[in-house]
Amino acid sequence: MKKIVVLGAGYAGLKTVVLLQKKLKGEARIVLVDRNTYHYEAADLHEVAAGNVPPAKISYQVSDLINSKVTTFIQDEVVKVNPDDKTVELAHREQPLDYDYCVISLGFTSETFGIEGAKENALQMTNVKEALEIHSHIIDKMKDYKITKNPDDLKIIICGAGFTGIELAGALVDARPRYAQIAGVKPEDIQISLIEASERLLPMFNQDLADYGINLVKKLGVHLYTNCLISRIKPSTVIYQHGRGNGDESMTAGTIIWTTGVSGSPVMAESGFNERRGRVVVTDHLTDPDHDDLYIIGDVAAVMAPGSPRPYPTTAQLALSMADYAADDIADRIKNGKRLSEPYSYKSLGTVASVGNTRGFGVAMGHEVKGYPGSFMKKMIANRSLLEVGGLKELFAKGRFDLYH
Numbered sequence: 014m015k016k017i018v019v020l021g022a023g024y025a026g027l028k029t030v031v032l033l034q035k036k037l038k039g040e041a042r043i044v045l046v047d048r049n050t051y052h053y054e055a056a057d058l059h060e061v062a063a064g065n066v067p068p069a070k071i072s073y074q075v076s077d078l079i080n081s082k083v084t085t086f087i088q089d090e091v092v093k094v095n096p097d098d099k100t101v102e103l104a105h106r107e108q109p110l111d112y113d114y115c116v117i118s119l120g121f122t123s124e125t126f127g128i129e130g131a132k133e134n135a136l137q138m139t140n141v142k143e144a145l146e147i148h149s150h151i152i153d154k155m156k157d158y159k160i161t162k163n164p165d166d167l168k169i170i171i172c173g174a175g176f177t178g179i180e181l182a183g184a185l186v187d188a189r190p191r192y193a194q195i196a197g198v199k200p201e202d203i204q205i206s207l208i209e210a211s212e213r214l215l216p217m218f219n220q221d222l223a224d225y226g227i228n229l230v231k232k233l234g235v236h237l238y239t240n241c242l243i244s245r246i247k248p249s250t251v252i253y254q255h256g257r258g259n260g261d262e263s264m265t266a267g268t269i270i271w272t273t274g275v276s277g278s279p280v281m282a283e284s285g286f287n288e289r290r291g292r293v294v295v296t297d298h299l300t301d302p303d304h305d306d307l308y309i310i311g312d313v314a315a316v317m318a319p320g321s322p323r324p325y326p327t328t329a330q331l332a333l334s335m336a337d338y339a340a341d342d343i344a345d346r347i348k349n350g351k352r353l354s355e356p357y358s359y360k361s362l363g364t365v366a367s368v369g370n371t372r373g374f375g376v377a378m379g380h381e382v383k384g385y386p387g388s389f390m391k392k393m394i395a396n397r398s399l400l401e402v403g404g405l406k407e408l409f410a411k412g413r414f415d416l417y418h
């Protein structure tokens with residue numbers, strides 16, 4: 014019986030396993046590996062970081078979806094893939110895992126671009142543990158303020174005003190009254206700032222829509238500093254140059270959060286793949302160009318957009334779509350001894366950013382959405398992803414049904 018090893022139980026990996034269980038009905042053995050026993054909806058991490066939802070709302074146990082008759086779940090840290098030997102090294106097992114087919118879906122990690130002090134002195138937001146750390150750090154600072162009256166304790170700087178930074182700023186605005194109560198100040202005394210190197214923000218949206226989103230965040234009292242190239246993070250201090258060639262300026266805050274971008278898992282470089290920022294340009298069947306039995310999907314893959322020199326931006330939507338294709342292709346190979354005749358293709362359903370719980374903006378199915386309809390659409394998209402991977406059970410348990418305000 015063929016053995017399929019799936020690495021990572023995020024959007025891409027867990028959906029692949031769920032589909033393979035259905036399609037192969039016991040015709041292959043499946044092994045799923047993740048460092049956690051739970052799956053989390055990474056696209057909602059900012060809500061946990063702000064403290065607006067508990068981690069349980071964005072996560073569920075992997076075992077809920079595992080059919081133990083065909084799938085074995087191993088909780089461990091993937092260290093390295095050896096594609097020539099067809100093995101996977103795990104941190105806590107002496108014997109590597111062998112496979113006939115392997116699906117690498119280890120997701121994203123924070124990209125600090127080598128900026129000094131960014132790892133050490135800024136809080137990262139790439140998993141549930143880090144999101145929780147951000148929240149408890151902010152609460153500690155609010156408590157500190159009551160004693161110290163140091164205005165920096167009330168300041169939060171978000172480094173990077175991309176999609177994630179904007180969503181986090183919106184979530185923090187919603188949380189501000191709670192923080193203020195702890196610190197004993199007015200909500201507007203809590204200062205939230207975004208620092209960004211580019212001038213043209215949110216390039217995934219047209220200028221009008223991007224401006225709408227930026228103005229929305231500004232109207233909520235978020236300070237936005239663009240054209241500010243961060244060169245160093247010191248404890249409680251961001252050093253940057255405003256415009257090229259200008260001297261250093263600095264800004265201080267008790268909380269500094271890093272959201273300038275992500276790269277694929279470091280396991281890709283460790284395994285010797287031909288990768289760039291942890292991503293491998295995959296074939297039109299989503300396999301490694303040098304190893305046809307190795308599928309690379311989700312945020313560790315780069316899928317070139319037709320007619321463009323750039324790959325598609327990595328998103329949960331793309332990860333889920335790649336899982337559909339990889340599961341179909343593997344099932345076809347195992348059941349029928351052939352590949353899917355059609356290459357992988359992707360059609361985005363659109364992108365919607367939330368700015369807190371009741372506002373959003375973006376494009377969904379070709380239509381622009383702004384304000385409350387944007388927030389409604391964002392929750393619908395989150396619910397769709399829960400349904401696609403977790404089914405009705407997880408949708409009803411974790412779905413966003415707080416649609417009316």
Ligand SMILES: Cc1cc2nc3c(=O)[nH]c(=O)nc-3n(C[C@H](O)[C@H](O)[C@H](O)COP(=O)(O)OP(=O)(O)OC[C@H]3O[C@@H](n4cnc5c(N)ncnc54)[C@H](O)[C@@H]3O)c2cc1C
Pocket residue numbers: 020021022023024025026046047048049051052053054055056057058059089090091092118119120121138139177180278280310311312313327328329330331332365366
């Ligand atoms: C705040 C935020 C908002 C976002 N908003 C959106 C959005 O609105 N729409 C959208 O489409 N996308 C959004 N994204 C992007 C989206 O979350 C990612 O593209 C998506 O999570 C990628 O899915 P994945 O399955 O490839 O990886 P992940 O979701 O990162 O899953 C990877 C899995 O691998 C496991 N893992 C990683 N390394 C190891 C290891 N070495 N050993 C064992 N296990 C390991 C992890 O525990 C995890 O379970 C957002 C991201 C963030 C951070």
